Amino acid sequence: xxxxxxxxxxxxxxxxxxxxxxxxxxxxxxxxxxxxxxxxxxxxxxxxxxxxxxxxxxxxxxxxxxxxxxxxxxxxxxxxxxxxxxxxxxxxxxxxxxxxxxxxxxxxxxxxxxxxxxxxxxxxxxxxxxxxxxxxxxxxxxxxxxxxxxxxxxxxxxxxxxxxxxxxxxxxxxxxxxxxxxxxxxxxxxxxxxxxxxxxxxxxxxxxxxxxxxxxxxxxxxxxxxxxxxxxxxxxxxxxxxxxxxxxxxxxxxxxxxxxxxxxxxxxxxxxxxxxxxxxxxxxxxxxxxxxxxxxxxxxxxxxxxxxxxxxxxxxxxxxxxxxxxxxxxxxxxxxxxxxxxxxxxxxxxxxxxxxxxxxxxxxxxxxxxxxxxxxxxxxxxxxxxxxxxxxxxxxxxxxxxxxxxxxxxxxxxxxxxxxxxxxxxxxxxxxxxxxxxxxxxxxxxxxxxxxxxxxxxxxxxxxxxxxxxxxxxxxxxxxxxxxxxxxxxxxxxxxxxxxxxxxxxxxxxxxxxxxxxxxxxxxxxxxxxxxxxxxxxxxx
Numbered sequence: 001x002x003x004x005x006x007x008x009x010x011x012x013x014x015x016x017x018x019x020x021x022x023x024x025x026x027x028x029x030x031x032x033x034x035x036x037x038x039x040x041x042x043x044x045x046x047x048x049x050x051x052x053x054x055x056x057x058x059x060x061x062x063x064x065x066x067x068x069x070x071x072x073x074x075x076x077x078x079x080x081x082x083x084x085x086x087x088x089x090x091x092x093x094x095x096x097x098x099x100x101x102x103x104x105x106x107x108x109x110x111x112x113x114x115x116x117x118x119x120x121x122x123x124x125x126x127x128x129x130x131x132x133x134x135x136x137x138x139x140x141x142x143x144x145x146x147x148x149x150x151x152x153x154x155x156x157x158x159x160x161x162x163x164x165x166x167x168x169x170x171x172x173x174x175x176x177x178x179x180x181x182x183x184x185x186x187x188x189x190x191x192x193x194x195x196x197x198x199x200x201x202x203x204x205x206x207x208x209x210x211x212x213x214x215x216x217x218x219x220x221x222x223x224x225x226x227x228x229x230x231x232x233x234x235x236x237x238x239x240x241x242x243x244x245x246x247x248x249x250x251x252x253x254x255x256x257x258x259x260x261x262x263x264x265x266x267x268x269x270x271x272x273x274x275x276x277x278x279x280x281x282x283x284x285x286x287x288x289x290x291x292x293x294x295x296x297x298x299x300x301x302x303x304x305x306x307x308x309x310x311x312x313x314x315x316x317x318x319x320x321x322x323x324x325x326x327x328x329x330x331x332x333x334x335x336x337x338x339x340x341x342x343x344x345x346x347x348x349x350x351x352x353x354x355x356x357x358x359x360x361x362x363x364x365x366x367x368x369x370x371x372x373x374x375x376x377x378x379x380x381x382x383x384x385x386x387x388x389x390x391x392x393x394x395x396x397x398x399x400x401x402x403x404x405x406x407x408x409x410x411x412x413x414x415x416x417x418x419x420x421x422x423x424x425x426x427x428x429x430x431x432x433x434x435x436x437x438x439x440x441x442x443x444x445x446x447x448x449x450x451x452x453x454x455x456x457x458x459x460x461x462x463x464x465x466x467x468x469x470x471x472x473x474x475x476x477x478x479x480x481x482x483x484x485x486x487x488x489x490x491x492x493x494x495x496x497x498x499x500x501x502x503x504x505x506x507x508x509x510x511x512x513x514x515x516x517x518x519x520x521x522x523x524x525x526x527x528x529x530x531x532x533x534x535x536x537x538x539x540x541x
Contacts (some may be wrong), residue, residue: 001057002049003061005098046062072096072097074508152531155345157350157354159301163491164286166280166494172208175256176222184245189231204318252278287323289324301321304319312525313523349373349473381386397419403430409444417453419441422444
């Protein structure tokens with residue numbers, strides 16, 4: 001049965017601070033614990049979590065304590081055993097979660113695990129509903145921004161890949177894991193012949209460690225056909241055909257093999273394997289992506305954060321977890337609405353991976369201006385840049401060529417801007433070899449697609465503001481690095497739902513740490529630009 005925790009608002013009869021000396025109390029008041037209690041613990045809205053519990057039975061353990069402990073765990077990057085010890089014996093942690101008497105509450109580790117399981121299960125069963133932890137993230141973000149005077153209108157965005165709790169493995173190791181998982185689901189005595197030896201240590205050694213590189217295709221073919229045999233057995237068992245093991249087997253066989261004329265499975269070539277194919281027998285959601293010549297199986301985390309120069313520090317404003325083969329363009333299009341709604345962002349700084357006309361149009365509709373540090377694709381090199389032509393901004397007609405010649409006539413037709421020049425103007429032009437003109441019987445004609453015109457303008461704008469845009473976007477790399485140092489590089493959970501929950505906790509913990517550091521005076525005050533006489537004036541704020 002769900003019940004809100006309001007006991008922390010009542011003064012307890014026995015308070016551990018009553019036994020503290022004045023000096024110790026002063027140190028407590030100057031620590032992170034009171035900041036966390038006032039600005040995090042007291043701001044957690046427990047009501048959305050009521051749907052995780054029934055309407056009868058014993059009252060739940062306080063949700064605001066459980067959520068706060070999750071934040072503290074990722075702030076300190078500690079295992080559950082240390083977190084439990086801190087809850088029982090660290091008074092700062094107790095004070096932060098509204099407990100004033102050390103040892104007042106008992107928390108079973110199973111209670112903590114069950115709470116996580118409820119959140120995981122809710123996120124899987126309710127994909128279209130509001131994310132419980134994301135709602136708390138937004139609430140805390142707005143509170144921190146208001147108290148610290150953080151402007152949310154300027155932001156930057158980036159994505160970074162990370163792994164779930166799976167191993168890096170080749171096709172043979174993956175085939176072995178899928179086969180072993182399936183054989184374990186087959187009742188004893190039903191697996192005959194070579195299939196009966198799969199669980200023996202010698203089979204693993206021979207398959208994974210003793211095989212020569214030249215035997216790879218042979219071993220993979222053997223494993224695929226054993227997988228087919230195991231699937232045939234599971235399909236004949238009542239209920240087993242719908243089991244997780246059978247489903248993973250079917251998917252693996254379909255993605256990795258083709259059947260020859262004799263009904264034998266043969267491995268597909270590597271080029272035929274999709275990036276969305278199964279990467280682990282224990283994590284069906286993980287995908288493969290190669291970015292900057294680095295291949296990785298797992299997921300991608302998108303984060304956005306403030307980047308205003310006047311902000312005393314920056315806050316992460318948005319996050320999302322997707323399979324890592326989802327493009328940056330698809331991710332930003334999906335997140336623009338939430339970013340606008342939650343923070344009223346007006347300027348967003350991104351790299352070339354987010355460059356797309358659809359992104360620009362979607363951002364424009366929401367009142368967000370996209371600032372690119374570069375553009376995807378290759379800049380044209382054989383011809384003169386489109387921007388060397390003087391083109392009317394309103395109607396896209398060519399007004400003047402790079403040589404300064406005015407066209408005889410110009411118009412826009414069929415998605416192109418077209419201009420005609422006399423032979424006398426183009427024959428002896430110094431730009432002739434690299435110009436877009438083509439000689440005709442009566443004149444020279446220039447045809448440039450409107451897409452190229454728009455891309456040229458955008459590329460010119462990127463180059464004009466590249467230094468400023470790059471400067472504002474660069475800091476987000478530090479945020480990605482900080483998250484990875486706190487365990488994001490390889491999470492200790494599997495599956496998209498669990499990865500999203502843990503990633504969200506780490507992102508929220510990062511904001512809490514920054515806000516706490518700010519209130520404790522950990523950030524140097526900003527200074528204004530130097531005045532004309534060269535004297536640097538302190539920031540009055």
